[in-house]
Amino acid sequence: MRFLSIIILTIVFTSCEEVININLKGAERVIVAEGLIEFGSNGWIRLSYSSGYFDESKRDYIDNATVSLSDNNGNSEIFQYKSNGMYLGNLLKGIPDRKYTLKITVDNKSYTAESTLFPPAPIISANFEEELFQRPGDMTKSYYLVLKFMDNPFIDNHYMIQIQLNDTLENNSYLLLRDSYYAENGTIEYKPLRHRFVQGDSLVIGLYSIDKDTYTYYNQLNDLKEAGMGASSTPYNPVSNFGTNVMGYFAAYSGSFQAAVVK
Amino acid sequence: MRNVTDYEDGTDIMLNENIEANILPGRGRSYGAEFYVKKRDGRLNGWLSYTLARTENKIEGINDFNWYPSKTDKTHNLSIVANYQITQRFSISSSWVYYTGNAVTFPSGKYIYDSQVWAYYTERNGYRMPDYHRLDLNFHLKGKEKSRFKSSWDFSIYNLYNRHNAYIINFRESETTPGTTEAVRLSLFGIVPSITWNFTF
Numbered sequence: 001m002r003f004l005s006i007i008i009l010t011i012v013f014t015s016c017e018e019v020i021n022i023n024l025k026g027a028e029r030v031i032v033a034e035g036l037i038e039f040g041s042n043g044w045i046r047l048s049y050s051s052g053y054f055d056e057s058k059r060d061y062i063d064n065a066t067v068s069l070s071d072n073n074g075n076s077e078i079f080q081y082k083s084n085g086m087y088l089g090n091l092l093k094g095i096p097d098r099k100y101t102l103k104i105t106v107d108n109k110s111y112t113a114e115s116t117l118f119p120p121a122p123i124i125s126a127n128f129e130e131e132l133f134q135r136p137g138d139m140t141k142s143y144y145l146v147l148k149f150m151d152n153p154f155i156d157n158h159y160m161i162q163i164q165l166n167d168t169l170e171n172n173s174y175l176l177l178r179d180s181y182y183a184e185n186g187t188i189e190y191k192p193l194r195h196r197f198v199q200g201d202s203l204v205i206g207l208y209s210i211d212k213d214t215y216t217y218y219n220q221l222n223d224l225k226e227a228g229m230g231a232s233s234t235p236y237n238p239v240s241n242f243g244t245n246v247m248g249y250f251a252a253y254s255g256s257f258q259a260a261v262v263k
Numbered sequence: 264m265r266n267v268t269d270y271e272d273g274t275d276i277m278l279n280e281n282i283e284a285n286i287l288p289g290r291g292r293s294y295g296a297e298f299y300v301k302k303r304d305g306r307l308n309g310w311l312s313y314t315l316a317r318t319e320n321k322i323e324g325i326n327d328f329n330w331y332p333s334k335t336d337k338t339h340n341l342s343i344v345a346n347y348q349i350t351q352r353f354s355i356s357s358s359w360v361y362y363t364g365n366a367v368t369f370p371s372g373k374y375i376y377d378s379q380v381w382a383y384y385t386e387r388n389g390y391r392m393p394d395y396h397r398l399d400l401n402f403h404l405k406g407k408e409k410s411r412f413k414s415s416w417d418f419s420i421y422n423l424y425n426r427h428n429a430y431i432i433n434f435r436e437s438e439t440t441p442g443t444t445e446a447v448r449l450s451l452f453g454i455v456p457s458i459t460w461n462f463t464f
Contacts (some may be wrong), residue, residue: 013452016427022446027371027385034376050374050383053434056442059375220273224381235368236272247374247383251435 024053031062031111032247033240035102039120040255042091043069043109045102052178061085065106072099096120102231102250104242113241117252118209121159124148124187124241126260128203133197142196143262148213149207151188159188162252163195165205170195173225174218201262206254212242217249264383267320267333269387280358287324291333309345309356326387332366334388339363343449352405352420357398364392370434373444380436380444392432394446404460414462 012212027050032224035045067087094100096119103112104134128143151157161175175192182188199205210218220238240246266288270276295316302308318333325331339362346356369390370382399422406414423427427450437443 015430015449016453017447018427019450020432020448022369022432024369025371025385025389027383029372030374030383032374032376048375050372052442053370053373053382055373058442066318161342180441220377223273234270234272234274234276234387235370235382235384238381241271247381248376 020095026052028220029060030245030247031106031242032059032102033102033111033113033242033249033250035113036094037069037100037115037117037252039094039096041094041255042246043079043092043094043100043102045104045250047085047104047106058079059085062106064197065104067105068103070101070103071095071254072101074206084133092227094254096254098252099115100250100252103135111242113245113250115214115250115252116211117254118157118211119152119156120254120256121157121188121207121209122150123205123207123256123258124150125202126203126258128197128260128262131192140198142198144191144193145197145203145260146189146191147194147205147207147258148187148189148200149185149256150180153179156180156212158212159208160208160210160215160218161190161192162208163192164205164206165197166202173222176219176222178215190256196238197262199262203260205260206255207257210251214249214253217241219249227258264291265438267283269320269325271324276382281302285325287322289320289325291318291320292330293318293454296313304387304412306348307338311344312340319353329386331387331389334366334398336366336388337363346411354403355401356403357400359396359398361394361396364429366390367392367432382434385455393429397421397426397428411431412462414460417457417459417461419457419459421457422456427453 029049029051030050032050035043037043045067047065048059049062051060061084061087063081065087067079068076069079069089069092071092075092077089077091079089081087094117096117097114099113099114101114102108125148127146129146131142131144157179159177163170177190179188180189182239216239224238237247240249242250267290269285271285288441291452295314299310301310316337318336319330320333321328321330341361344358346354348354357462364421366388367414368384368387369389371382371385373384374383400420402418404416430451431446431449434444435447437445
C-alpha cells in the first residue's frame with residue numbers, strides 16, 4: 001500500500017496538464033434535433049446544426065425545415081416555426097400507449113423518428129435516509145433520497161429521474177433505471193446514491209416513463225459524459241432515432257412529480 | 264488476418280458482464296519493413312533500428328465498414344542506442360527513441376443537446392496522438408576493485424530535453440473561457456535525474 005502511494009504521489013508531482021492547439025478535421029455540419037412530446041402537452045422540436053469543435057458554443061438554428069407529427073391512431077399535424085430553431089405543434093397532445101412519428105425535412109432530405117409514450121408511474125413516496133458514513137471532518141449530516149413508485153409488472157419499463165434541487169436542475173448525469181433490476185410486488189424503491197442532500201434542501205423530483213430506445217440513448221449520453229468528452233477508449237456518437245446522419249433525439253414520455261423537503 | 268476484433272460503437276466497458284456481446288470480428292492487414300544496424304566492437308558501439316509499418320482493420324459495424332488504423336498502428340518507430348568507453352572505469356551511453364503517436368478517435372465537431380455540449384465523431388481512429396520522442400543519458404563509473412567487494416555508480420537523466428509527451432488528450436469545455444471548448448494534454452514524466460549505486464560482495 002505504501003509502495004502504491006509512493007507511485008501515485010510520484011505521478012501526481014511529475015505529471016502536467018496543458019491546454020494545447022490541435023488541428024481537427026473540419027467535418028461537414030450535421031442536423032441536430034431535440035424533440036419531445038409529453039403526456040397532455042403539444043409536441044415541439046428544436047433544430048440546429050453542429051459546428052467545428054473549437055468554434056464558439058452557440059447554435060446555428062435551422063429555420064427552413066418542415067416538421068410533421070403523427071400517431072399510430074391516424075392523427076397528424078404540421079408544426080409551426082416560432083424562432084431560434086423552435087417548431088411547435090398545437091393540435092396533438094401526448095396520450096399514453098401511442099406511438100408518435102416525427103418527420104423533419106431540411107433541404108429536400110427527410111428524417112423520421114419514432115417514440116412510444118408510456119403511462120406515468122405514480123410516485124408513492126419520497127423520503128430521506130441519513131447517510132451512516134460521514135466523510136472525515138465533515139460534521140454536516142447528509143441524506144439520500146429514497147423514491148418509491150408504482151411499476152406495471154407486466155411491461156418491461158424504463159425510467160428517467162430528474163431532480164430539481166432548490167430550483168436548479170441537477171444534471172450531472174441522467175438518472176436511468178430499468179424495472180428488471182429494482183421491481184418488487186409492483187413497486188420500485190430507488191436510492192440515487194450519487195445525490196446527497198442536507199437539511200432544508202427543497203427538491204422537486206420528476207419521474208419519467210420512457211421507452212427502451214430513449215433509455216438506450218440517454219444511457220449513451222451518460223456514458224460519454226462520464227468518459228469526459230472523448231477520453232473513453234471507444235468514443236462514438238449516441239445513436240439517434242432519426243438515423244446516423246442526425247444528432248439528437250425525439251422522445252415521447254410521461255412524468256410524475258413530487259416535491260419534498262429534507263427535514 | 265482473420266478474426267481481428269474491436270469494440271462496437273457505444274460499448275460500455277466498465278462493469279459490463281456481457282462484454283463479449285459488444286466485440287465485433289473482422290479482417291486485419293499489417294505490412295511494413297524493419298531495418299537494424301549494429302556496431303559491436305570498439306570504444307564507440309551501439310545500434311540503430313527502424314520500423315516502417317501499417318496495421319489496419321476492417322470490421323462490419325465499425326467506421327462504416329471502411330479500413331481504419333488499428334489502435335496499435337505506429338507508422339515510424341526509430342531507436343538509436345550509443346555507448347562510448349571514455350576510460351577503463353568511465354563510460355557514457357545514451358538512447359533516443361521516436362515513434363508516431365497512436366491512432367485515436369478525436370471529435371471533428373460539436374453540438375448542443377439538452378443545454379450541454381457534446382462531441383461529434385466522424386471516423387474511428389482517424390487522428391494521431393502527437394509523435395513521441397525522448398533522449399536518455401547515462402554516465403557509468405566503475406569503483407576501484409577491493410578484493411571481493413565491487414561497486415559502480417550510474418548517473419542517469421531520463422528525458423534529457425524535458426519533452427512533454429502526451430499520455431492522454433482530453434476535450435472539454437473551457438474552464439477559463441466559458442462557451443468555448445479546448446484540448447488538454449496530460450503528460451507524465453518530464454526530465455528525471457537519478458543516481459544509482461550498485462555493489463556486489
